Amino acid sequence: MNTDSDQEGCAGCQGTPKWRQDFPIEWEGDHYVSRREMVKFLTLGSLLLAAANWATALASRFLHRGSHVERYVGSTASLEQSGSMLFRYPTNEDPCIAVRTPEGKLVAYSQVCTHLSCAVVYDKAGNGLFCPCHRGFFNLDGQPIAGPPTRPLPRVQLEQRGDQIYAIGMEG
Amino acid sequence: MSLRRQGTTLFAALLAFVGSAVVLQLWLLTLSVEALLGGEYKTLVPAALGSTVLLAINAALLRYVFRFDREAEEK
Numbered sequence: 001m002n003t004d005s006d007q008e009g010c011a012g013c014q015g016t017p018k019w020r021q022d023f024p025i026e027w028e029g030d031h032y033v034s035r036r037e038m039v040k041f042l043t044l045g046s047l048l049l050a051a052a053n054w055a056t057a058l059a060s061r062f063l064h065r066g067s068h069v070e071r072y073v074g075s076t077a078s079l080e081q082s083g084s085m086l087f088r089y090p091t092n093e094d095p096c097i098a099v100r101t102p103e104g105k106l107v108a109y110s111q112v113c114t115h116l117s118c119a120v121v122y123d124k125a126g127n128g129l130f131c132p133c134h135r136g137f138f139n140l141d142g143q144p145i146a147g148p149p150t151r152p153l154p155r156v157q158l159e160q161r162g163d164q165i166y167a168i169g170m171e172g
Numbered sequence: 173m174s175l176r177r178q179g180t181t182l183f184a185a186l187l188a189f190v191g192s193a194v195v196l197q198l199w200l201l202t203l204s205v206e207a208l209l210g211g212e213y214k215t216l217v218p219a220a221l222g223s224t225v226l227l228a229i230n231a232a233l234l235r236y237v238f239r240f241d242r243e244a245e246e247k
Contacts, residue, residue: 032176032244035183039237042190046230049197053223056204057216063208114210151210 073098073108073158073165084122086111089156089167095119096156098165101140102127108156108167109142115149129153175244182240186233193226200226 073087085098087108098108099122109129111119118133128145129138136147143152157169204219 028177028180032180032183035180035187036237036241039183039186039190039234042187042194043227043230043234046190046194046197046227049194049201050220050223050227053197053201053204053220056201056208057220060208060213060216063211063213151212154211 068169071167073167076160076163076165079106079165083124087167090170096167097122097129098156098158099129099140106158106160106165107140107142108158109138109153110156110170112153113149114144114151114153115147120153175247179240179244183237186237190230190233193230197223197226 069090071087071089073089074085079085079098079100083100087096087098088094089096089108095111096108097111097120098106100106109120113120113131113133113136115131115134115136118131120129120131120136120138123130123137126137128140129142131137131147131149134148136149137145138149138153139145141152142155144150155171156167157171159166159168200219200223204216207213207215207219
């Protein structure tokens with residue numbers, strides 16, 4: 001709807017097109033405000049990202065709990081028979097494997113491959129732990145030495161009491 | 173040069189800096205989540221601290237933007 005002022009034009013607007021009078025946007029001011037608002041928006045995003053980072057740090061505390069519980073693993077006799085033994089630690093959802101090394105040392109690791117979470121098995125001939133899914137190979141120190149895994153297997157601390165083996169903690 | 177025009181140029185520069193800081197924070201968060209899922213908890217707190225430092229820098233720059241804006245309004 002036209003008004004009188006539209007038809008007449010404003011004072012001091014001589015030579016200015018009508019569309020410019022109807023839509024008097026100052027681009028300089030527009031850029032100023034949009035950039036200022038974008039800085040605000042990005043700082044808010046920065047706050048959220050920092051909060052998410054702290055949330056992951058806090059989440060690790062909860063994931064760490066229960067890693068120092070004591071749990072019966074099995075007897076040394078059953079381990080000597082096959083050279084390795086499967087057990088669950090620290091919860092029933094965490095498969096682990098205990099191995100007697102050729103040097104006679106008792107070691108145990110999480111059975112979950114650090115590549116894509118397949119179960120590793122003891123390879124007596126290769127003297128290590130083998131992941132059959134993608135041919136990953138870990139030595140008996142838990143370090144990855146072949147295939148796609150790049151992170152070591154989490155180690156389970158064991159304690160031998162007579163002929164009984166107990167898991168007492170989780171490293172890494 | 174008017175104060176507003178100066179502000180437009182200044183805010184563009186700040187925007188580039190704050191944007192880079194946010195990308196760095198995003199990268200830190202990606203690393204943190206990967207470390208969390210991989211069971212490597214040692215890097216999580218330093219990453220969170222780094223992210224907080226970047227947030228502090230961004231907040232200081234935003235405070236400067238507000239102050240500049242107030243001065244521009246007054247003039």
